[in-house]
Amino acid sequence: MKAITYSRNGDSSVLNLVDRDVPEPGPGEVRVKVTVSGVNPTDWKNRTGATGQLAFDEVSPNQDGAGIVDAAGAGVEGLAIGDRVWLYLSQHQRPTGTAQEYTVVPAEHVVRLPENVSFDVGASLGVPAMTAHRALTVSEDGPTRLHPGALEGKTVLVAGGAGAVGHAAIQLARWAGATVVTTVSGPEKASLAAAAGAHHVVNYKTGDAAAEIRAIAPDGVDLIVEVAPAQNAELNSAVASTRASIAIYANNGGDTVTLDVRPNMVRNVRYQFILLYTVGEAALKAAEHDVNNAAAAGALDVGEDAGLPIRRFPLADTAAAHDAVENGFVGKVLIDVQ
The missing domain is CATH 3.90.180.10 (Medium-chain alcohol dehydrogenases, catalytic domain)
Structure with a gap:
């Protein structure tokens, strides 16, 4: 062979x-x-x-x-x-x-x-969708499994929605009933994120991203799927709701994160780091099952038309x-x- x-x-x-x-x-x-x-x-x-x-x-x-x-x-x-x-x-x-x-x-x-x-x-499906599943299921107040309606009433912010994990997170969050907001760096990526199913797309280079996200979610966002924690720490602090979870799956933009303690403490914000290789078999099996169901439902398509x-x-x-x-x-x- x-x-x-x-x-x-x-x-x-x-x-x-x-x-x-x-x-x-x-x-x-x-x-x-x-x-x-x-x-x-x-x-x-x-x-x-x-x-x-x-x-x-x-x-x-x-x-x-x-x-x-x-x-x-x-x-x-x-x-x-x-x-x-x-x-x-x-x-x-x-x-x-x-x-x-x-x-x-x-x-x-x-x-x-x-x-x-x-x-x-x-x-x-493997690395991108299963990582996205984990990011969407680590919230203290959220579901541990995904299915239609699991994230009903929740607002999810996906940083970098045009990437493979971000794309899967948008699709899974929408399939599970969340209101999905994503940040992108330009119009081409904005079009891809919208095609993936994001309800709201915010270009963080052309305006006040925090103000735009707060206008969409006045009480803040419940879940943040984060690809660039060093660059986005200030934005995340500004838009996180009380008891929000910030799930970090990559270190784009730097290996060291500086956090303002007081704003995060006041809102009981949870930071959750994610690496698929060490999440444990229970989390892998949950992701495998839910991701397969989402794919069967047509919620995890790929290609230009799907973003x-x-x-x-x-x-x-x-x-x-x-x-x-x-x-x-x-x-x-x-x-x-x-």
Whole structure:
């Protein structure tokens, strides 16, 4: 089979297209014939060593993907050969991800893809949608699960609504019944956020973002899905409601955050940091279930019309796909494996 691998940390030039034997699944594992592999920032960061040094002699990258079950090991239940599936955390603490024609994954990270959901959507669910789910379910006063009506009466602010996690957060929050506000840096991104389903789009570069958000939500916003905590700390403090939660899933704009204690204390604001790899199995399973239901309902579509443009690469050009994500492509980068 064809596979993309690397044996040392570095830039995308360390990625190589190689021939490897088709792997066999062990107990509790499933082999999937990968159709589409999704690329996320975590994939190029793992490759460069930004998240830690290489833990295996050889790695095939990419956490997310979608395809067809090809074989199953002993003890696997609920999955059958021929099932259409999506994968998440495929390469977490393992050497083999989805940038290869066949991959072996623990069965608990393989999810049956609803018949009405495309492989493109399936390959886009893992890291972005499950992170967004976690961000929307950490509030002390909010739901721990998402479904239509779960966020009824809540106002959600999504920072950077044109990114992949922001896009999924807009879609999930709207599906769950929230009023969704998002901040963007320009008209192109504003159009994408609106296409994703945001009720209100605020350009933080052209006006008083805090005043605009307070006009929409006079009592403040209940949940903030935050991609740039260092840059947005002052804005978040200005628009957070009493007992609001600010869920931080990235460090765009800086690694250090300075907070004014008194305003946050007075309103009992909660800051919740999020990393999908360490949220625990209960949170992963909740996200897996709710995200799959949202996808089946058509709430997690991708593509330009849905607010998340797709850029495609063949497997042999995985290095270019990684570069596109690292260089800030606005949208979703997918690799056609088969």
